[in-house]
Amino acid sequence: MKYISTRGKAPALNFEDVLLTGLAPDGGLYVPQTLPTYSPEQIAAWSKLSYAELAFEIVKPFVDGAIPDDDLRDIVNDSYSDFRNSAIAPLVQIDHNEWILELFQGPTLAFKDFALQMLGRLLDYVLERRNQKVVVMGATSGDTGSAAIQGCKRCKNLDIFILHPYQRVSEVQRRQMTTVEGDNIHNIALKGHFDHCQAMVKASFADQSFLPGGRQLVAVNSINWARIMAQIVYYFYSAIALGAPNRKVSFSVPTGNFGDIYAGYLAKQMGLPIDQLVIATNCNDILHRFVSSNRFEKQELQHTLSPSMDIVISSNFERMLFDGYDRDGAAVADLMDRFSREDVSVPDSVFAKVRDLFDSGRVSDDETVATIKEVFETSEYLLDPHSAIGVHAARACWRDRSVPMVTLATAHPAKFPEAVMKAGYPESPALPHHMKDLLSLPERYEVLDNDQAAVQAFMASHINA
Ligand SMILES: Cc1ncc(COP(=O)(O)O)c(C=O)c1O
Numbered sequence: 001m002k003y004i005s006t007r008g009k010a011p012a013l014n015f016e017d018v019l020l021t022g023l024a025p026d027g028g029l030y031v032p033q034t035l036p037t038y039s040p041e042q043i044a045a046w047s048k049l050s051y052a053e054l055a056f057e058i059v060k061p062f063v064d065g066a067i068p069d070d071d072l073r074d075i076v077n078d079s080y081s082d083f084r085n086s087a088i089a090p091l092v093q094i095d096h097n098e099w100i101l102e103l104f105q106g107p108t109l110a111f112k113d114f115a116l117q118m119l120g121r122l123l124d125y126v127l128e129r130r131n132q133k134v135v136v137m138g139a140t141s142g143d144t145g146s147a148a149i150q151g152c153k154r155c156k157n158l159d160i161f162i163l164h165p166y167q168r169v170s171e172v173q174r175r176q177m178t179t180v181e182g183d184n185i186h187n188i189a190l191k192g193h194f195d196h197c198q199a200m201v202k203a204s205f206a207d208q209s210f211l212p213g214g215r216q217l218v219a220v221n222s223i224n225w226a227r228i229m230a231q232i233v234y235y236f237y238s239a240i241a242l243g244a245p246n247r248k249v250s251f252s253v254p255t256g257n258f259g260d261i262y263a264g265y266l267a268k269q270m271g272l273p274i275d276q277l278v279i280a281t282n283c284n285d286i287l288h289r290f291v292s293s294n295r296f297e298k299q300e301l302q303h304t305l306s307p308s309m310d311i312v313i314s315s316n317f318e319r320m321l322f323d324g325y326d327r328d329g330a331a332v333a334d335l336m337d338r339f340s341r342e343d344v345s346v347p348d349s350v351f352a353k354v355r356d357l358f359d360s361g362r363v364s365d366d367e368t369v370a371t372i373k374e375v376f377e378t379s380e381y382l383l384d385p386h387s388a389i390g391v392h393a394a395r396a397c398w399r400d401r402s403v404p405m406v407t408l409a410t411a412h413p414a415k416f417p418e419a420v421m422k423a424g425y426p427e428s429p430a431l432p433h434h435m436k437d438l439l440s441l442p443e444r445y446e447v448l449d450n451d452q453a454a455v456q457a458f459m460a461s462h463i464n465a
């Protein structure tokens with residue numbers, strides 16, 4: 001399996017090289033040249049598999065022999081070994097045909113664990129085998145950072161630098177990153193917002209000359225293909241549990257960087273009978289406005305009660321557009337170049353494909369709070385604010401109520417006590433037992449200006465020999 005860039009000018013890579021990179025040298029994102037597809041009979045045959053067994057089956061063709069099967073199986077099993085629920089991704093019914101897919105049962109309480117626990121272990125394995133040291137750099141609006149640190153902390157062949165927006169993640173999210181011990185773990189609180197962090201990561205990939213000799217950057221954000229690959233699995237797992245392939249299933253996905261819902265789109269291309277894919281956004285609604293009007297218009301970032309989705313530029317939408325443009329990398333490069341300077345639209349044929357594949361909804365803070373309250377009162381189920389956005393948009397967009405609607409619950413409510421208590425919940429939701437000391441542990445992080453030279457100088461001086 002080869003991986004090609006969405007901008008058409010970078011050399012194709014194999015799995016091991018795509019794992020050890022981020023952006024392509026032409027500024028694009030890597031995608032598989034072809035996707036494996038599965039017949040209804042093949043999908044039906046997966047119905048007896050555990051989550052980890054299914055993950056192995058789905059990931060294997062993408063890894064394409066780069067890791068021997070027995071070792072890959074061990075990596076996958078280990079990745080899900082410390083999830084708190086034995087179903088790994090349990091489904092909870094909150095109403096007739098309405099389901100919540102709990103993706104927060106992993107060690108850091110957000111869906112990021114599904115890919116990042118695996119990504120950390122894949123990096124560990126491959127770097128050990130190559131006897132190579134790398135520098136991991138990531139941007140986080142709160143959840144990717146802690147999952148990446150947990151996933152990578154045992155790996156002695158890397159330093160990890162995570163940039164989060166200063167004072168714009170919740171206290172629980174910040175502490176999940178800053179209390180982890182290890183001299184290869186470096187947290188930077190950047191005076192800016194998430195898009196500044198993401199832009200700095202992308203600029204650093206484009207010019208890595210600030211790194212000490214021989215080191216290269218590796219991404220842990222969803223610009224890294226391995227993130228997307230692992231996120232495809234829970235669409236298959238949950239849809240099969242609800243009757244696929246003999247029954248269609250719809251998904252509503254709280255969306256920011258578009259990685260999670262892009263994995264759902266791929267699951268559909270691979271043969272999963274998905275009826276609707278709902279893009280659920282908060283007030284940072286560039287994707288909802290695009291799906292409604294074919295205008296890509298940047299707006300000022302707004303701080304909301306769902307801070308992990310406070311994102312203006314959704315990186316992975318470029319991967320979607322690449323397919324929309326029938327994989328014409330030059331056309332995507334031209335669009336992205338114009339978008340860096342001005343608002344853009346896409347040709348009608350491309351827009352028609354996007355409209356055909358996605359529904360969308362924008363959910364305000366007031367609606368988020370009202371949804372948490374209503375679902376708690378009617379179903380005794382406590383949603384976090386991101387998942388509440390998913391439920392709200394699902395209900396607004398759901399066309400055929402005979403098709404099960406699954407909202408991805410992307411985070412645990414204990415990460416966001418402010419929003420949950422605004423909805424009338426009487427206290428901070430309890431953190432799981434393994435995090436009972438979180439609020440009293442010492443923290444370690446550096447506050448830096450939104451200044452690329454300052455961040456890169458900090459990184460260069462903190463990389464372990
Ligand atoms: C809790 C939570 N929900 C939803 C999202 C959106 O996911 P994506 O960026 O893959 O669209 C994120 C992060 O982006 C998140 O942390």
Ligand SMILES: N[C@@H](CCOP(=O)(O)O)C(=O)O
Pocket residue numbers: 139140141142143144145220221222223256257259308309315
């Ligand atoms: N919400 C994310 C933002 C980064 O998204 P990613 O999926 O590209 O890593 C976060 O919590 O950090």
